[in-house]
Amino acid sequence: MESHLAYLDAGSGSLIVQALVAGTAGVVVAAKLYWRRLKSVFRRKTPAEATTADQD
Amino acid sequence: MTPENPRPRAEPGSFRDPQTRVFYAGGEVLRGLGAQAAQDWKALRASDFFARAQADGSVTATDEVDRELPGEPGTWSATLRHTPIPFVTYPYEWSHAMRQDAARLHLDLLRRALAAGFTMKDGSAYNLQWRGAVPEFIDIGSFEPARPGEPWAGYRQFCQTLLYPLMLQAHLDLDPRPLLRSQIDGVEPAQMRRLFGGTRRLAAGVLKHVHLHDSIQSRNADRSTGAVREQLRDAGFNSELVVAAARAMAKLVDKLDWSPPATHWGDYRETCSYSDDDRAAKARFVDAALDAADRTDLVLDLGANDGVFARQAAAKAGYVVAVEADPAVVDTLYRQLRAEGEKRVLPIVMDLADPSPGGGWAGAERAGFAARAAGADVALALALVHHLAIGRNVPLPAIVEWLAGMGRHVVVEFVHADDPMAKRLLANKPDGLFPDYHVETFVRLLGERFDIARRETLPGGTRTLIAGVRRD
Numbered sequence: 001m002e003s004h005l006a007y008l009d010a011g012s013g014s015l016i017v018q019a020l021v022a023g024t025a026g027v028v029v030a031a032k033l034y035w036r037r038l039k040s041v042f043r044r045k046t047p048a049e050a051t052t053a054d055q056d
Numbered sequence: 057m058t059p060e061n062p063r064p065r066a067e068p069g070s071f072r073d074p075q076t077r078v079f080y081a082g083g084e085v086l087r088g089l090g091a092q093a094a095q096d097w098k099a100l101r102a103s104d105f106f107a108r109a110q111a112d113g114s115v116t117a118t119d120e121v122d123r124e125l126p127g128e129p130g131t132w133s134a135t136l137r138h139t140p141i142p143f144v145t146y147p148y149e150w151s152h153a154m155r156q157d158a159a160r161l162h163l164d165l166l167r168r169a170l171a172a173g174f175t176m177k178d179g180s181a182y183n184l185q186w187r188g189a190v191p192e193f194i195d196i197g198s199f200e201p202a203r204p205g206e207p208w209a210g211y212r213q214f215c216q217t218l219l220y221p222l223m224l225q226a227h228l229d230l231d232p233r234p235l236l237r238s239q240i241d242g243v244e245p246a247q248m249r250r251l252f253g254g255t256r257r258l259a260a261g262v263l264k265h266v267h268l269h270d271s272i273q274s275r276n277a278d279r280s281t282g283a284v285r286e287q288l289r290d291a292g293f294n295s296e297l298v299v300a301a302a303r304a305m306a307k308l309v310d311k312l313d314w315s316p317p318a319t320h321w322g323d324y325r326e327t328c329s330y331s332d333d334d335r336a337a338k339a340r341f342v343d344a345a346l347d348a349a350d351r352t353d354l355v356l357d358l359g360a361n362d363g364v365f366a367r368q369a370a371a372k373a374g375y376v377v378a379v380e381a382d383p384a385v386v387d388t389l390y391r392q393l394r395a396e397g398e399k400r401v402l403p404i405v406m407d408l409a410d411p412s413p414g415g416g417w418a419g420a421e422r423a424g425f426a427a428r429a430a431g432a433d434v435a436l437a438l439a440l441v442h443h444l445a446i447g448r449n450v451p452l453p454a455i456v457e458w459l460a461g462m463g464r465h466v467v468v469e470f471v472h473a474d475d476p477m478a479k480r481l482l483a484n485k486p487d488g489l490f491p492d493y494h495v496e497t498f499v500r501l502l503g504e505r506f507d508i509a510r511r512e513t514l515p516g517g518t519r520t521l522i523a524g525v526r527r528d
Contacts, residue, residue: 011273014215015284022298
């Protein structure tokens with residue numbers, strides 16, 4: 001899905017905090033996000049993933 | 057251009073979202089919508105959510121009109137017309153209870169919008185205005201159809217301009233207005249964190265909205281919001297979480313109460329040096345002056361105290377702005393007006409010797425108080441001049457000049473130097489510092505700018521009321 005950018009800089013960190021504010025279900029989402037980030041650090045990047053990471 | 061159809065003037069504070077811009081034209085408030093915003097508006101207009109928000113007054117009454125707006129051809133795909141706000145105010149002019157109600161309304165609208173498949177692009181306190189003691193959301197351009205898995209883009213703005221200021225007052229008893237006035241984007245999480253060390257981090261909402269917010273923000277500073285949005289979506293973020301976050305914030309806002317120190321209100325009543333006769337004569341004088349004014353659409357009560365004369369003026373005026381420097385007094389007045397559902401008396405917090413300056417981009421994004429007050433029909437300055445002249449050393453000629461910018465009609469109560477209240481102020485200054493502080497001097501100076509319409513010394517003999525009409 002195409003990522004939507006608002007006129008307002010929502011703050012990348014603020015978006016994650018919002019999940020934590022939302023309660024248990026949100027904490028699970030944030031944990032998943034961090035777990036995926038952690039995994040991607042240890043995983044050998046394929047060329048396609050490396051491109052995505054460059055855009056981060 | 058004919059006078060009936062003047063060229064629309066762009067609101068200097070409405071440029072951040074390029075998809076929408078507010079213009080003023082001949083007493084009308086218009087909003088241009090770009091192609092995308094016009095599409096969002098069509099969806100919004102068709103929704104029950106918007107119809108209800110219009111009916112209950114929580115969103116400014118709006119219709120679509122056919123008007124030419126400045127801009128390159130094709131800039132504006134639709135034009136909206138909003139019911140004007142009688143007097144625009146900013147968050148650094150609100151009392152705590154006003155801020156709390158503004159925050160409640162914002163979250164309430166967000167939750168209702170989400171339930172109807174919409175979201176809000178931002179979360180700024182500046183999108184809220186007042187009709188008397190009733191808050192109103194003015195930024196129609198903020199609503200757009202929600203996308204699945206999208207967090208609320210306005211969360212950070214909401215924290216910085218509403219939630220943090222509420223926390224400062226409720227948790228620390230620290231007035232957030234100086235910070236809001238000097239920082240148009242509100243209080244930063246990092247600033248909050250420094251103020252909420254030690255056990256203060258355990259206060260309601262602080263750990264998550266302040267500490268966690270600041271640390272996660274700094275750790276993600278090099279990641280784009282687009283990338284984080286994608287990661288959140290991949291991790292299963294959904295709109296129910298936005299609803300849950302909004303609900304949690306609404307609960308938190310309800311908890312962030314602040315009780316004004318009880319002494320303030322009592323103090324004012326006790327130190328008020330009027331007899332009943334004085335009070336009655338003063339009320340009659342104010343009434344007569346208002347009756348004599350050719351227009352009373354907008355009346356300013358400068359130094360409004362408990363608002364008794366603002367309320368009285370409201371009986372004869374379209375709208376009254378009660379300006380008072382003490383946030384506790386304004387807070388109490390606001391709560392009373394709110395309980396009455398008063399929509400024509402707006403209380404604001406401001407030190408008139410240090411009124412709100414212009415702010416934001418080019419100093420014009422937020423208008424200074426003087427610019428907003430210039431359109432007033434009547435200014436009441438009851439028992440104010442001695443505070444400015446003796447308390448703050450403002451020369452009498454400067455006070456008269458300032459009053460001339462506040463309204464075409466003025467009603468001034470001049471407190472003589474031998475009045476107990478003036479004596480109290482004089483006691484803090486060296487003897488003979490204000491040789492010109494005399495009612496005759498003041499009346500002569502006022503007479504240079506205004507035609508003196510009436511003058512009366514109250515039965516107590518230490519206060520003189522003067523009504524003048526500015527010579528334009």
